[in-house]
Amino acid sequence: MGRVTVRLYDSRAQGLVDLDPRVEGEVGMYVCGPTVQSSPHIGHLRSALVYDLWRRWLSYRGYKVTLVRNVTDIDDKVLVNAAQSGEEWWALAYRYELEFTDGYRRLGILAPTYEPRATASVDRMQELIARLIERGHAYPAADGSGDVYFDTGSWPAYGELTRQDPSDMVAAADADPRAKRDPRDFALWKGRKPEEPASASWSSPWGDGRPGWHIECSAMSERYLGGEFDIHGGGLDLRFPHHENELAQSGAAGHAFARHWVHNGLVNVNGQKMSKSLGNSIYAADFLGMAAPLVIRYYLGAAHYRSTIDYHDGALEEAEAALDRIEQFLLRAARRLDGTRFASVGAPVVPDAFAEAMDDDLSVPQALGVLHERVREGNVALDSEDLDEAAHARGEVTAMLQVLGMDPLAPEWAGATDDATARALGTLVEQLIADRENLRAARDFAGADRIRDHLAGAGVVVEDSPTGSHWRIDG
Numbered sequence: 001m002g003r004v005t006v007r008l009y010d011s012r013a014q015g016l017v018d019l020d021p022r023v024e025g026e027v028g029m030y031v032c033g034p035t036v037q038s039s040p041h042i043g044h045l046r047s048a049l050v051y052d053l054w055r056r057w058l059s060y061r062g063y064k065v066t067l068v069r070n071v072t073d074i075d076d077k078v079l080v081n082a083a084q085s086g087e088e089w090w091a092l093a094y095r096y097e098l099e100f101t102d103g104y105r106r107l108g109i110l111a112p113t114y115e116p117r118a119t120a121s122v123d124r125m126q127e128l129i130a131r132l133i134e135r136g137h138a139y140p141a142a143d144g145s146g147d148v149y150f151d152t153g154s155w156p157a158y159g160e161l162t163r164q165d166p167s168d169m170v171a172a173a174d175a176d177p178r179a180k181r182d183p184r185d186f187a188l189w190k191g192r193k194p195e196e197p198a199s200a201s202w203s204s205p206w207g208d209g210r211p212g213w214h215i216e217c218s219a220m221s222e223r224y225l226g227g228e229f230d231i232h233g234g235g236l237d238l239r240f241p242h243h244e245n246e247l248a249q250s251g252a253a254g255h256a257f258a259r260h261w262v263h264n265g266l267v268n269v270n271g272q273k274m275s276k277s278l279g280n281s282i283y284a285a286d287f288l289g290m291a292a293p294l295v296i297r298y299y300l301g302a303a304h305y306r307s308t309i310d311y312h313d314g315a316l317e318e319a320e321a322a323l324d325r326i327e328q329f330l331l332r333a334a335r336r337l338d339g340t341r342f343a344s345v346g347a348p349v350v351p352d353a354f355a356e357a358m359d360d361d362l363s364v365p366q367a368l369g370v371l372h373e374r375v376r377e378g379n380v381a382l383d384s385e386d387l388d389e390a391a392h393a394r395g396e397v398t399a400m401l402q403v404l405g406m407d408p409l410a411p412e413w414a415g416a417t418d419d420a421t422a423r424a425l426g427t428l429v430e431q432l433i434a435d436r437e438n439l440r441a442a443r444d445f446a447g448a449d450r451i452r453d454h455l456a457g458a459g460v461v462v463e464d465s466p467t468g469s470h471w472r473i474d475g
Contacts, residue, residue: 004061006359008231009306011239011261012161012247016361020259021230027063029055030221030258032234032242033115035072035213036096037081040103040284041274042300042311043267047235049297050264050305052109052405054233057358060350060403068224069112070217071097073119074210076174079200089200090119103284106293107300108405108412116220118211122202124219125211128253129188137252138188141179146191146207149175150214150249152184158248161261162240172241174212186245187212214245222255232258236265236306265308267300282311289426291316294413298323298406304365322372326397327408329375332382333394342387346395354400364404371400429460436462 006019021027031051034044048069055065073093082089104111129148132138137154141147152158152166159166171183175190191209192201201208211219221229227250234243243261250257266273269280288296299319303309337343350358351374357366378393401407432451439448452462 004355004359006058006061007361008260008262009361011263014163017260019230021063022228022259025063027058027065027231028225028229029065029067029231029233030217030225030229031067031069031112031232032217032238033069033071034097034100035075035077036093036100037075037077038096040096040100041267042282042284042287043235043274044100045103045107045284045287045296046267046300046309047264048104048109049107049300051233053301053305053364054231054262054362055110056403056405057362061359066114066225067110067112068114068116068221070220071100071115071117072213072216073097073117074200075213079196089197099285103288106288107297108293110405114224116224118216118220121216121220121223122211124223125215126189126202126204128215128219128222128249129211130205131253132188132249135252135254137249139181140206141191143179144207145176145179146189146204146209147175147179147187148189148206149180149185150188150245150252151181152186152248153182155248155252157251158184159244161244161247164240164244186214186241188215188249214242215249217242218246218250218253218255218257221257222250227255227257229258231260231262233262233264236263239263264305265303268308268310270312271310286426289429291320294406294408295320295323301364301404301406302368305362322368323406323408325372326375326401329378330394330397330409333378333390336382337387337391337394340387342391345388345391346393346398348395348399348402350399350403351396354396358403367400367404371397374400429455433462 007016008019009015010017019027029051031048033048034040051067051069055067058065073090078093079089082092085092129138132150133140133148136151138148138150141149159169166184169184171177172180172186175187177183188211189204189206189209190212191207192198198208201210221232232243232246243263247257268274269282272278272280274281290296291299295316296319299316300309302319302322337345351370354367354370357363357370360366374393374397378390378397381387381389381393398407402410407413432455436448436451439445439451455462
């Protein structure tokens with residue numbers, strides 16, 4: 001397939017631009033992955049799915065795509081949550097990393113080309129920090145704390161990604177401000193505090209400690225993609241300060257860094273932003289229990305990736321109905337066409353209108369409109385016994401679904417739990433968990449433990465956290 005023009009919304013340019021790869025025919029993507037401090041929620045699933053769709057479409061268009069998605073496995077909140085749970089910080093991080101991986105797998109999100117953990121690149125982070133100090137863009141704290149800060153005042157372009165004047169920015173809240181030259185300076189290295197475990201620190205020229213959050217992605221993207229790459233992606237909430245700081249420190253270190261910046265929209269629940277204080281967070285494991293994984297994938301992928309999704313009651317039923325219309329057409333076409341001379345008619349190529357929509361900043365809603373119209377035309381052809389047209393419609397529908405990773409007849413979705421079964425199981429388990437909570441409130445811990453044991457015997461794992469009890473199917 002010849003090279004085509006793919007357009008994307010570049011957050012830095014604040015407009016649609018042509019994708020301009022550094023190397024002809026190749027695309028290097030770095031996506032900020034999870035900080036594995038707690039269980040994933042539906043926003044995490046949506047973000048990973050967005051870049052899965054970008055990767056699939058660019059691959060279909062003939063690009064060799066290298067996708068790097070990191071895991072932040074050392075962080076302030078990882079340490080705090082581990083201390084509260086009484087487990088080793090690295091054990092907590094790995095446990096939650098497995099939850100993220102399971103959620104991605106169940107949604108059919110392709111594994112990244114590379115998935116580095118922050119703790120495996122601390123040496124690269126220290127090298128980058130040393131380079132920034134040498135170039136006059138970073139300084140060790142004068143109070144002996146072991147902290148190292150990026151000097152925002154030394155970098156005139158600071159604020160270019162989000163088009164902010166530094167004088168309007170809030171103070172960086174990622175380290176003790178006493179040793180900072182400017183409140184906006186952010187931590188590159190954090191000296192170890194007495195209450196932190198020794199295992200969560202590394203020796204460095206500035207004292208024992210650990211990397212700051214922002215330096216991690218700059219170091220890992222350089223390690224796996226080089227000092228310049230094509231697309232940097234992440235959630236809209238990461239634009240500032242995380243991505244702004246990445247751009248500043250990488251630029252100050254002498255790197256061109258990302259050619260394009262892409263940010264996906266967030267997920268609200270009933271018109272409100274998800275938050276622990278509101279108690280409206282929907283965790284991935286719970287969400288995946290509400291419907292078949294393919295229905296979840298369709299729902300999270302159907303909106304334009306830059307838009308905000310507002311989850312509400314009935315949304316999954318709408319997605320299920322849309323998928324059912326597609327699946328019924330494919331099954332109907334198979335029954336009528338198989339065994340005829342039209343069975344092999346219909347090349348697996350997407351229609352031009354679908355391709356135009358996807359080339360236009362990954363406009364999945366318009367692409368799905370083309371898909372559903374082709375399903376309608378295919379059904380009309382079957383009704384009129386126009387088997388040649390029906391076969392061509394089936395081929396194009398299948399091609400579109402394969403690009404989107406949403407083909408209900410594909411092997412990866414075979415044997416998935418149907419929606420009715422998932423809802424029934426979820427209702428029963430949630431009721432038992434509610435009964436268990438009532439027993440715990442009444443201090444009947446023996447009765448609560450019996451319910452937990454019964455669930456465990458059925459393969460249902462219950463995990464207690466400060467935000468409540470959550471469940472998942474073991475294995």
